Amino acid sequence: MLTGEMFVGAARVRGSGKEVRSRDPRTGVELAPGYRYGGAAEVARAAALAEEAFDVYRATDSATRAAFLERIADEISALAGPIVERAVLETGLPEARLTGEASRTTGQLRLFAATLREGSWHGARIDPAQPDRTPLPRADIRQRRVPLGPVAVFGASNFPLAFSVAGGDTASALAAGCPVVVKAHDAHLGTSELVASAVRAAVVACGLPEGVFTQLVGDGPELGTQLVTDPRIQAVGFTGSRRAGLALVAAAASRPQPIPVYAEMSSVNPVVLLPGALAARGAELGTAFVGSLTLGAGQFCTNPGLVLAVEGPGLDEFVSAAAEAVRGDAGGTMLTLGIAGAYASGRDRLAGRPGVTELARGEAGSSVACGGAALLSVDGSRFTADPELQEEVFGATSLVVRCADQAELLAVVRALEGQLTATVHADESDEPLAAALLPVLERKAGRILFNGWPTGVEVGHAMVHGGPFPATSDSRTTSVGSLAIERFLRPVAYQDVPAALLPPVLRDGNPEGVWRRIDGELSRD
Amino acid sequence: MLTGEMFVGAARVRGSGKEVRSRDPRTGVELAPGYRYGGAAEVARAAALAEEAFDVYRATDSATRAAFLERIADEISALAGPIVERAVLETGLPEARLTGEASRTTGQLRLFAATLREGSWHGARIDPAQPDRTPLPRADIRQRRVPLGPVAVFGASNFPLAFSVAGGDTASALAAGCPVVVKAHDAHLGTSELVASAVRAAVVACGLPEGVFTQLVGDGPELGTQLVTDPRIQAVGFTGSRRAGLALVAAAASRPQPIPVYAEMSSVNPVVLLPGALAARGAELGTAFVGSLTLGAGQFCTNPGLVLAVEGPGLDEFVSAAAEAVRGDAGGTMLTLGIAGAYASGRDRLAGRPGVTELARGEAGSSVACGGAALLSVDGSRFTADPELQEEVFGATSLVVRCADQAELLAVVRALEGQLTATVHADESDEPLAAALLPVLERKAGRILFNGWPTGVEVGHAMVHGGPFPATSDSRTTSVGSLAIERFLRPVAYQDVPAALLPPVLRDGNPEGVWRRIDGELSRD
Structure with missing residues (x-):
């Protein structure tokens, strides 16, 4: 064939x-x-x-x-x-x-x-x-x-x-x-x-x-x-x-x-865990997070490569559960040998940066192009000081950034490059902090999602799969x-063009029956 | 003050x-x-x-x-x-x-x-x-x-x-x-x-x-x-x-x-004179054209710096009337001495290109920063062979391109760079040719106008003041x-964002009463 x-x-x-x-x-x-x-x-x-x-x-x-x-x-x-x-x-x-x-x-x-x-x-x-x-x-x-x-x-x-x-x-x-x-x-x-x-x-x-x-x-x-x-x-x-x-x-x-x-x-798709959500279900979030991280061997543009949280109740439970899930991951087949090689060296480069701790590593798997998951951790102050920690590692590696307080969390978010997505896990008690975070995230990402995971991009009318540089070259x-x-379109104006020469969509009587803006007002007449 | x-x-x-x-x-x-x-x-x-x-x-x-x-x-x-x-x-x-x-x-x-x-x-x-x-x-x-x-x-x-x-x-x-x-x-x-x-x-x-x-x-x-x-x-x-x-x-x-x-x-804003219009009112068009050419001493982005026509009845009358109007122009004050200097050298450079004839020159005027109008002419074959003839001269100079036949006219239009505007003068008898020209012009210009002049940009909802490179850097x-x-805007998607955190324009019940696309359908409910 x-x-x-x-x-x-x-x-x-x-x-x-x-x-x-x-x-x-x-x-x-x-x-x-x-x-x-x-x-x-x-x-x-x-x-x-x-x-x-x-x-x-x-x-x-x-x-x-x-x-x-x-x-x-x-x-x-x-x-x-x-x-x-x-x-x-x-x-x-x-x-x-x-x-x-x-x-x-x-x-x-x-x-x-x-x-x-x-x-x-x-x-x-x-x-x-x-x-x-x-x-x-x-x-x-x-x-x-x-x-x-x-x-x-x-x-x-x-x-x-x-x-x-x-x-x-x-x-x-x-x-x-x-x-x-x-x-x-x-x-x-x-x-x-x-x-x-x-x-x-x-x-x-x-x-x-x-x-x-x-x-x-x-x-x-x-x-x-x-x-x-x-x-x-x-x-x-x-x-x-x-x-x-x-x-x-x-x-x-x-x-x-x-x-x-x-x-x-390029996007590392930060996931921000707010204190209320973390305290309520840290372990559950950790397990679910690794499900998103390892989906398709981590080879999604929206793979969550960064987790941000403030020290406090539930964070250790999140980390433990995530580490356990990573260790239990059987390892995936990556798309090519080249991608698997780049993943391994990217993961090891990130793990070797000053201040970064490796929390867990998954099974490599039996494929030739295998790519074992990894979970790393770093302090917030270290993260903002080292731009290399923001570089995407294409595959199932993620870095947990532990922030001393909310101010440091906001500073970390402000220091981020442009992203395809930004995810927030929040309970009702987190809404004041979420409200403060939202305008910052709007400047960083093309899609902001709450209490979900960034992998899986719905194809519809309201979706944005894009975002500020370097997520894309055109936000x-x-x-x-x-x-x-x-x-793939550009506007053209037609001034006093004879009726017979006008494109049908612009003719009097709206022969195509589409929405048009007449003197600025939308109309289908 | x-x-x-x-x-x-x-x-x-x-x-x-x-x-x-x-x-x-x-x-x-x-x-x-x-x-x-x-x-x-x-x-x-x-x-x-x-x-x-x-x-x-x-x-x-x-x-x-x-x-x-x-x-x-x-x-x-x-x-x-x-x-x-x-x-x-x-x-x-x-x-x-x-x-x-x-x-x-x-x-x-x-x-x-x-x-x-x-x-x-x-x-x-x-x-x-x-x-x-x-x-x-x-x-x-x-x-x-x-x-x-x-x-x-x-x-x-x-x-x-x-x-x-x-x-x-x-x-x-x-x-x-x-x-x-x-x-x-x-x-x-x-x-x-x-x-x-x-x-x-x-x-x-x-x-x-x-x-x-x-x-x-x-x-x-x-x-x-x-x-x-x-x-x-x-x-x-x-x-x-x-x-x-x-x-x-x-x-x-x-x-x-x-x-x-x-x-x-940068735009030279071609004006295309079709045979019917030219035969019916060549002289009248020539006079009106110079009105647009010399408006504001030719210092409009949409100034008509290029006229395209096929040899035939009315073209000589157009040229004569335009030349007479240019000679009768008293000359304008240009915006700065630098602009006047650049205009004079640009006009003289264009007039000195091989194959270009100077048909008329206007009075220089009495200002220090004066800029006398000029009307030049060249053959269609020469025009397509010399890209420098397309370069904008900012001021009241225009080049009449005389084409041997309709095929040469279309070839000249196809050879044009991107423009802010393209103007067509056409009678009903010209409609077949205008219809053939229109798709070519759509690829060249941001605004296409019939039986008028490009100077004067209406500020409204349907206007386009833009166009393919080099008219603009972003068509x-x-x-x-x-x-x-x-x-100055970019889209952001909000996925499962709690109601209280949503921007008002996206809340249920449409509190701002604006048009929104619900599952793709426009609605103000």
């Missing part, structure tokens, strides 16, 4: 560069087929096809694009068995998790289909002419959003379906009317080929231009830079490491025409949820 | 650097008082005060901020006489223009006050909990937008009121809940001091923290870089030259934590109109 080829528009192409194979991270065994890297030629061809497709694709109406997204979802569902089977081999993630992720992926596509049909994404605004206004008449001015152009999407390793070939970035860019050029992640090349074939089938079934979707295989830094600096690419979606994300940001900024980069990069948006479509 | 001081929060401060004075560009006479440049100390103090004010200011409700903006408008209106009088001296712009600009400035402030009261700016979204969902219950997730933090605003020379101290960037940032640190433009320091005193009076009258507004005087590149790289500054608004704008973009990108820069920089937004508030 797998060919080892990439998809450059409608063409299946075998690269001419280095041959790479995904590996089963449980055994280290290389998986067939081999894929050869593409390079400048494939990037140029993909970008040319995407550019050629752009005007046709963006002129399609919301219903057409919604049907296309739904067709992609249907094609993925039809292929879900082989996709999940291959993804298990390539990622070591459990079948149940990947089955759930496949549903999430099709759910995302359907969410954007619904968002398109609802129509507010157009951002339609009409300020009608005022021919009798003095001293000067007012022109008729109408506004809508248009897509930016072809978008480069980089598949992430840790969600081989939901943040990869047909993941959130691809779904939102396609919804916005932007052709997509995906760079497949080396860690799951077969999964990527299967998903790409599903997308291609949908392109054909919907009669769309071939350049709407391309999937390339290539060297991350080299092909990534070629793609981001191609003049036809107009925006970038990325989820991955801080180093790789910042390299793409720099490449995009170095272009004669700079373009936006939406890079989701003004989200990469999960329907708001993500706005990343 | 003028003291020569800057405003660092509530304190009037005299700088300790170089002394500068504005000049009357009509006579070259230096104007009292002298202002001394501030530097790192004033930037640090301003940023510290802004940071200190931020949490208090952003916690104010929409009504409080709306009243503040209206109070600023009232204070400016009360001081309009002296402000306009001083601005005439400092800019050489006519009194009637500046009186109109004062109204526009207060109108902008009131527009943002209305936008705040309407409440959609919150971007409120609620996805209610689904405790019974299977396989997993859904948490309660709510979203609103929060302000980014202190904003640096750079006053522009060409709109000493509407794009300066209390102009659109300041109004939209204050509306969003961001304290503002303005760098006053050297060309109108007295006007800036007067307007800043009006803003300060409003800060005091509304009982807001002093750090909400600061106005600094200083060296553009030096103080500008200090300001943009201060870690407390979180966004930048700028209108000015491409060189200066790109320097700020680079400074912002070089920070440990990069920040957004909204720089409105996803506008610097004029109510949408501009979104530049």
Whole structure:
């Protein structure tokens, strides 16, 4: 079923560069087929096809694009068995998790289909002419959003379906009317080929231009830079490491025409345990916390890598229960040997920082790419003095920061970098402190959650999966949820444009029946 | 009335650097008082005060901020006489223009006050909990937008009121809940001091923290870089030259934590004359065009510096009438001697490019900072071959590009850089060509207008004053109109946050009565 080829528009192409194979991270065994890297030629061809497709694709109406997204979802569902089977081999993630992720992926596509049909994404605004206004008449001015152009999407390793070939970035860019050029992640090349074939089938079934979707295989830094600096690419979606994300940001900024980069990069997702909650259920929180920490071998962007608490009743119970749970963890398979190696050295680096104590370490597990959990501890004063303690260790390691008092806790929170999430465990008695904390957390995180755990990102209209730098390169948006479509749009105003030439969504009588802002007031008339 | 001081929060401060004075560009006479440049100390103090004010200011409700903006408008209106009088001296712009600009400035402030009261700016979204969902219950997730933090605003020379101290960037940032640190433009320091005193009076009258507004005087590149790289500054608004704008973009990108820069920089605002319109009223269009070209001595960001037409009936009449109008133009006073010098050399550079013919030149005028209009012409094939012909000459010079046929016209349009505006003159007979042109223009410009002139930017809800690079550094937004508030906001999600801790706009029962998206559906219930 797998060919080892990439998809450059409608063409299946075998690269001419280095041959790479995904590996089963449980055994280290290389998986067939081999894929050869593409390079400048494939990037140029993909970008040319995407550019050629752009005007046709963006002129399609919301219903057409919604049907296309739904067709992609249907094609993925039809292929879900082989996709999940291959993804298990390539990622070591459990079948149940990947089955759930496949549903999430099709759910995302359907969410954007619904968002398109609802129509507010157009951002339609009409300020009608005022021919009798003095001293000067007012022109008729109408506004809508248009897509930016072809978008480069980089598949992430840790969600081989939901943040990869047909993941959130691809779904939102396609919804916005932007052709997509995906760079497949080396860690799951077969999964990527299967998903790409599903997308291609949908392109054909919907009669769309071939350049709407391309999937390339290539060297991350080299092909990534070629793609981001191609003049036809107009925006970038990325989820991955801080180093790789910042390299793409720099490449995009170095272009004669700079373009936006939406890079989701790095977050330690602080969990703040307030005194009342801790006193009431310290041990219970400790056990539940490790459940979140070790989920998926700690390979979630929202993995809780930092716990903040004030010395007092319940903290020792939390730490004991968490340490016990970590020691009892059987160890997970990490996504790749490289990730497992980076995890081990990151964990050991963090454990070796001055003032850091290792409280517990879990079983390494039997995989080749194993990653044993670890629980570390440090004092609040030491934490604020050592910025390296804030660096993300991708995997199931977390650092408990013990603060002397509430003032130190607030100082620690203020010293944090930007985060995807911030979690608070609080009882009613904690509300005054929680109220003081909330404005500080609002400046640090894209999502604030109470009495839960940050792993598990709901896909809906209100979700924000984003946050201040370095959590992302652009805090003004989200990469999960329907708001993500706005990343790939820009507003255009039409002044006194003849009725026959106006886009339908801006015509008198509201033929599309969408919400529009008339002289500032929302209306569907 | 003028003291020569800057405003660092509530304190009037005299700088300790170089002394500068504005000049009357009509006579070259230096104007009292002298202002001394501030530097790192004033930037640090301003940023510290802004940071200190931020949490208090952003916690104010929409009504409080709306009243503040209206109070600023009232204070400016009360001081309009002296402000306009001083601005005439400092800019050489006519009194009637500046009186109109004062109204526009207060109108902008009131527009943002209305936008705040309407409440959609919150971007409120609620996805209610689904405790019974299977396989997993859904948490309660709510979203609103929060302000980014202190904003640096750079006053522009060409709109000493509407794009300066209390102009659109300041109004939209204050509306969003961001304290503002303005760098006053050297060309109108007295006007800036007067307007800043009006803003300060409003800060005091509304009982807001002093750090909400600061106005600094200083060296553009030096103080500008200090300001943009201060870690407390979180966004930048700028209108000015491409060189200066790109320097700020680079400074912002070089920070440990990069920040957004909204720089409105460079646009030649193409005017496309279609055959039907040209044949019907070539001469009339030529005369009207020069009216737009020479308005305010050509010192509008939307000044029409480029005319595109296909050879055919009416084009010679257009050119003759335009040339005659240019020759008859008495010449205007430019804003500064430096701008007049740059204009003259830019005009002469453009006129001297291979293939360019000078059709007409206007009177230079009697001012010291004079800038005579010029009309140049070139062939379409030459234009696409020479990128320098696209460079903005800030002032009343325009280049007529004569295209051999419609295909060449479309090729010329496709070769254009990003623009603030694109204008089309078309009759009904031109609609097929206009329809072919429109999608191309949508990719080039932030505003497309028919049968009018680009100078004159309406301040409303549907306006876009922005556009693809290099018109701006960020095409996803506008610097004029109510949408501009979104530049200074980012979304935050609240998951299972206790009711008492939720921001009022997200509480059950919609206590603020604003539009919110409930499970994706807009509602005011």
